[in-house]
Amino acid sequence: MINAVVSPGVALFILLVFGMLWITAGYYLGRKNKTLDDHMLAGRNVGLAFASATAMATWVTSNTTMTAPQLTYQLGVWGMMGYSLGAVGLLLFAPLAGRIKKILPHGFTSGDFIRERYGVLAWRVFLIISLFYAFGWLISLGMAGGILVNALSGLSYHLGMSVILLVCTSYTLLGGLRAVIATDFVQTLIILMGVIIIAVLVINNIGFETLHTSVQESNPMLLSLLFPAAIMFLFNNLLFGVGEIFHSNVWWSRAFAFRKNIGTKAFYISGLLWLPIPIVAGFIALSAPSLGLMVPSADMVGPMVAGKILGTSGAVIVFIVIFSALASSLDSLLAATSDLITQDIYRGHINKSASDERCYRFGKYIIVALGLATWLLCLPRLTTLASLLYFTGAFVASAIWPIVFGLYFRWATGPGAVAAMLGGTVSGLFAYFNIGFYVAALVSCAVSLLLMVSISLLQKAEFKFENIAVDKGVT
Amino acid sequence: MQTRVCTVSWLVFLLTVSSSCIAEIRLSSDSDISPEGYFVLSWQSDAGRPLTLEQSQTETFNDIKTYILPAEGSITLTGFVDGNYFFRISSDVEISNTVEVLVSHHALSRAFSFFFLGLLLFFILLTAIFIGHSRVGLQND
Numbered sequence: 001m002i003n004a005v006v007s008p009g010v011a012l013f014i015l016l017v018f019g020m021l022w023i024t025a026g027y028y029l030g031r032k033n034k035t036l037d038d039h040m041l042a043g044r045n046v047g048l049a050f051a052s053a054t055a056m057a058t059w060v061t062s063n064t065t066m067t068a069p070q071l072t073y074q075l076g077v078w079g080m081m082g083y084s085l086g087a088v089g090l091l092l093f094a095p096l097a098g099r100i101k102k103i104l105p106h107g108f109t110s111g112d113f114i115r116e117r118y119g120v121l122a123w124r125v126f127l128i129i130s131l132f133y134a135f136g137w138l139i140s141l142g143m144a145g146g147i148l149v150n151a152l153s154g155l156s157y158h159l160g161m162s163v164i165l166l167v168c169t170s171y172t173l174l175g176g177l178r179a180v181i182a183t184d185f186v187q188t189l190i191i192l193m194g195v196i197i198i199a200v201l202v203i204n205n206i207g208f209e210t211l212h213t214s215v216q217e218s219n220p221m222l223l224s225l226l227f228p229a230a231i232m233f234l235f236n237n238l239l240f241g242v243g244e245i246f247h248s249n250v251w252w253s254r255a256f257a258f259r260k261n262i263g264t265k266a267f268y269i270s271g272l273l274w275l276p277i278p279i280v281a282g283f284i285a286l287s288a289p290s291l292g293l294m295v296p297s298a299d300m301v302g303p304m305v306a307g308k309i310l311g312t313s314g315a316v317i318v319f320i321v322i323f324s325a326l327a328s329s330l331d332s333l334l335a336a337t338s339d340l341i342t343q344d345i346y347r348g349h350i351n352k353s354a355s356d357e358r359c360y361r362f363g364k365y366i367i368v369a370l371g372l373a374t375w376l377l378c379l380p381r382l383t384t385l386a387s388l389l390y391f392t393g394a395f396v397a398s399a400i401w402p403i404v405f406g407l408y409f410r411w412a413t414g415p416g417a418v419a420a421m422l423g424g425t426v427s428g429l430f431a432y433f434n435i436g437f438y439v440a441a442l443v444s445c446a447v448s449l450l451l452m453v454s455i456s457l458l459q460k461a462e463f464k465f466e467n468i469a470v471d472k473g474v475t
Numbered sequence: 476m477q478t479r480v481c482t483v484s485w486l487v488f489l490l491t492v493s494s495s496c497i498a499e500i501r502l503s504s505d506s507d508i509s510p511e512g513y514f515v516l517s518w519q520s521d522a523g524r525p526l527t528l529e530q531s532q533t534e535t536f537n538d539i540k541t542y543i544l545p546a547e548g549s550i551t552l553t554g555f556v557d558g559n560y561f562f563r564i565s566s567d568v569e570i571s572n573t574v575e576v577l578v579s580h581h582a583l584s585r586a587f588s589f590f591f592l593g594l595l596l597f598f599i600l601l602t603a604i605f606i607g608h609s610r611v612g613l614q615n616d
C-alpha cells in the first residue's frame with residue numbers, strides 16, 4: 001500500500017542514533033537533579049534562549065507536522081490558515097505566564113492554582129479534564145510516531161510507535177524537566193533548519209501554477225474561501241489551542257520553571273517562531289492531487305507527499321524533523337503529566353504527608369507507567385490524529401475562562417468554574433458528535449463563558465489573591 | 476423429474492458461483508452523506524490484481540474519473556463540491572458494488588454563525604486579558 005521512500009534500515013538507523021542521543025543527554029543532565037524542584041521544574045532557573053526554545057519545540061508536535069497537512073487536505077487553505085492560529089495560544093499565554101509566576105512563585109502545577117483559587121471540587125473536575133487531555137495528546141503523539149515510520153519507511157506502525165515511546169520515556173525518566181528543556185533546544189534547531197530546507201525543496205520541485213490547476217480541477221472545495229466546514233473550523237482551532245495551552249500543566253510547569261521576568265518574553269518569541277511552521281507543513285498537502293497520491297488515511301498525507309516530492313534525502317530530513325518534533329512534545333507531556341499526577345493526585349489525595357524525596361521517586365514510577373499506558377492505548381489505531389485531538393477540544397476549551405478570570409478577577413467563583421468546565425465539556429461533546437470535530441471547542445468555550453460569568457456574578461464573591469496558600473508553602 | 480431437479484441444482488450452483496464472483500470486490504464508504512466534502516472509501520479484493528476506482532456523478536457511470544488502486548486498502552477523497560457521487564471498483568474481469576456518497580456542505584449561514592461566535596469569543600478573551608493585566612499592572616505600580 002505504501003511506497004516507502006526511506007529504506008527500513010535507514011529509518012531504524014535514524015531512530016537508533018537520535019534515540020541514543022536523547023537518552024544519553026537525559027542521563028547526563030539527570031545527574032545534576034538532586035531535589036524535587038530540580039526534577040520537576042529544572043531548578044526554576046531556565047533562561048530566555050532555552051525557555052523560548054522549549055515553548056516553541058513543545059508546541060511543534062505531531063499536531064503541527066502531521067495534523068496540519070491532514071487539515072489542509074480535508075479543509076483546504078482555511079484549514080492551513082486556521083491551524084496556524086494555534087500560535088495565538090502561545091502569544092496570549094505570554095502575559096498569563098508572568099502573572100502565574102508572580103502569584104505562585106513556589107507553585108508546581110496548574111492544579112495547585114485551581115485548588116487554591118476555586119476549592120477542591122473545581123480542582124477535581126479540572127484534574128479529570130486535564131488528565132483526559134493529556135492522555136489524548138499522548139496517544140496522538142504515539143500514533144503519529146507509528147504513522148510517520150510506516151508512511152516513510154514501510155516499517156510497521158507498531159514498531160515505530162513502540163521505539164519512539166521507549167526513547168522518550170527513557171530520557172524523560174533519566175533527566176526530568178532539565179533534560180526535556182535541553183533536548184527541546186536541540187530539537188528546535190533541527191525543526192527550524194529542517195522546515196526551511198523542506199520549504200525551499202517544495203518550492204523548487206512544485207510549480208504554484210501546476211498545483212493550483214490540479215487542485216482546482218480535482219478538489220475545488222480546498223481552494224474555496226466559502227468552504228463552510230473550514231469557516232467553522234477557523235476560530236474553533238484558535239480556541240482549542242488557547243484551551244490546550246491555558247489549562248495544561250505542560251505550559252504551567254514552564255511558567256514555574258522559567259527564571260523571573262523571562263516567561264512573558266519567551267512565550268511571545270515562541271509564538272512568533274511557531275506561526276509559519278504549520279503553513280509550510282500544511283502547504284505541501286495541497287500537492288497530493290497533482291502527484292496522484294492515493295492517501296489511505298488523511299493523517300498520512302504529510303509524510304507521503306514529502307516522500308514523493310522530496311525523494312529519499314528529503315524524506316530523511318522530514319523523518320528527522322518529525323521525529324524531533326514528536327520527541328520534543330512527548331517528553332514535555334510525560335514530564336508535566338507525571339508532575340500533575342504526583343503533586344495533585346498522589347500528594348493531594350493519596351499521601352498528603354509525602355516528603356519531597358518520596359514524591360521524586362514516585363514521579364519516576366509515574367513516567368514509566370504513563371509510557372506503558374500510552375503504548376497500550378496506541379496499539380489499536382482507533383481513529384485519525386485530528387479526530388482524536390479535536391475530541392479533547394470539548395474538554396480543554398471549557399477551562400479557558402476559569403483560568404483567565406481566576407488569574408485576574410476577584411469575582412470568579414468555584415461553583416462558576418465547576419459549572420463552566422462541566423457545562424462546556426458536555427455541550428462541546430454534543431457539538432462534536434452532532435455537527436463535527438471542527439466546532440467542539442467553539443461550542444464548549446461559548447457555553448463555558450456563559451456559565452462562568454452568570455454563576456460567579458450571582459454569588460457576588462470577592463476572592464483575595466493574597467490568600468493563595470501554595471505561595472505560603474502550604475501545599 | 477430428476478432432470479428438473481438437476482437443472483434447478485445447476486442453476487442454484489451457477490447463481491452461487493456468480494454471486495461469489497460479484498462479491499469478490501467489496502467497496503464501502505465511511506459515510507453516506509458528507510457535510511465536509513471528504514470521505515474514506517475502503518475495499519477488499521481476493522483478485523490480487525491492480526484495481527481501478529471509477530468515480531462518476533451519474534449512476535450509469537457515463538463520465539468517469541479513474542484512480543489506480545492496490546488490491547486492498549482505503550483511500551481518503553477530499554475537496555468535493557455539493558452533489559451525488561458514485562463509485563465502483565473494476566478489475567480485468569469483475570466489477571464491485573456501487574457506492575453512493577451525497578456531499579452536502581453545511582449551509583453558509585450556519586458556518587458564518589459559528590465564525591462570528593468564534594470572533595466574539597476571541598474579542599472577549601483579548602479584552603479580559605488586557606483589562607485584567609492592566610489592572611494588575613496598576614495595582615503593582
